[in-house]
Amino acid sequence: MIEGPAGAIETDVNDPGNARRGIALIAHPNPVHGGTKDNKVVTTLAKVFFALGYVAARPNFRGVGASAGSHDDGRGETEDLLAVAAHLRRQYGELPLLLAGFSFGGFVQTRVAKRVHARSLVLVAAAANRFPAETVPPETLVIHGELDDVVPLASVFDWARPQNLPVVVVPGGDHFFHGRLNLLADIVRRFFSRPAAETRVSQV
Numbered sequence: 199m200i201e202g203p204a205g206a207i208e209t210d211v212n213d214p215g216n217a218r219r220g221i222a223l224i225a226h227p228n229p230v231h232g233g234t235k236d237n238k239v240v241t242t243l244a245k246v247f248f249a250l251g252y253v254a255a256r257p258n259f260r261g262v263g264a265s266a267g268s269h270d271d272g273r274g275e276t277e278d279l280l281a282v283a284a285h286l287r288r289q290y291g292e293l294p295l296l297l298a299g300f301s302f303g304g305f306v307q308t309r310v311a312k313r314v315h316a317r318s319l320v321l322v323a324a325a326a327n328r329f330p331a332e333t334v335p336p337e338t339l340v341i342h343g344e345l346d347d348v349v350p351l352a353s354v355f356d357w358a359r360p361q362n363l364p365v366v367v368v369p370g371g372d373h374f375f376h377g378r379l380n381l382l383a384d385i386v387r388r389f390f391s392r393p394a395a396e397t398r399v400s401q402v
Contacts, residue, residue: 200257202281204274205266209257209282210235212248213290220294220317221286222247222254225279225303228325229262229269239300239322239375239382246383247298250390253290257282259306272302272329276309283314294318301325301349301373308332320386323373327353333361339389340364341382343371 199206224247226240227233235256244254259275260267267274283295294317299307304321308331311319319338324331327349334340342354344367351367358365366385371378 199264200282200285202260202266203277204260204268206264207257207260207266207278207282208235208262208264209255210244211256211286212244212254214248214251214253217251218253218290218293219251220253220296221283221290222252222296222298223279223283223286224254224256225275225297225299225306226256226259226262227300228302229259233300233302234258234262237300238379240303242375242379242383243298243300243320243322243386246386247296247390250387252296253286253293255282255286272306272309275306276313279306279310280314283310296320298322299324302329305329305331308334311335318390322382323349323375324354324357325349326357331357334363336361336363338363339366339386341366341368341385343368343373343375343378345370346373348373 224243226235226237235258248254258265261269296318297307297316298320300322304324322341375382
């Protein structure tokens with residue numbers, strides 16, 4: 199339990215120990231539709247980052263599980279993630295911070311990235327048609343399913359196009375990546391296994 203602006207924030211943390219190379223803070227989808235830290239896309243991301251040597255943290259947003267407070271359409275949730283990031287840096291030191299989010303969680307992370315120095319940003323099925331996602335650094339990894347019927351691929355391109363931002367499309371993938379979680383994991387793993395993944399992402 200991590201203290202946040204609305205009270206305690208329930209957070210699962212997996213620590214690889216002395217081999218840790220950074221902190222991965224992963225945000226879950228919209229709690230209004232049942233999103234929690236135990237969502238399968240979120241846990242898939244956590245497993246990949248843990249295997250790569252990152253401290254993988256999955257908080258429940260306010261009002262979810264044992265987290266205090268109530269849903270705040272992304273405003274309070276942004277403050278929650280900032281509080282968790284600050285706590286993790288106090289606990290583990292100034293390790294590189296990686297921000298990742300699925301759907302609504304990706305929208306929130308675009309807001310967090312405006313206010314904290316993060317080395318990398320990963321957006322999976324970013325809810326660009328439902329929430330006013332911020333612009334993001336050019337090195338951001340954006341992954342989207344070809345057949346997403348919750349957030350149509352075209353809407354993500356509409357958001358990405360003015361930023362000249364590439365989008366990695368998962369063939370046949372839907373919003374929840376049914377049957378495509380292994381491919382999603384491979385995309386993230388390959389991206390962060392490259393030497394270029396250590397390049398600093400500038401704050402925008």
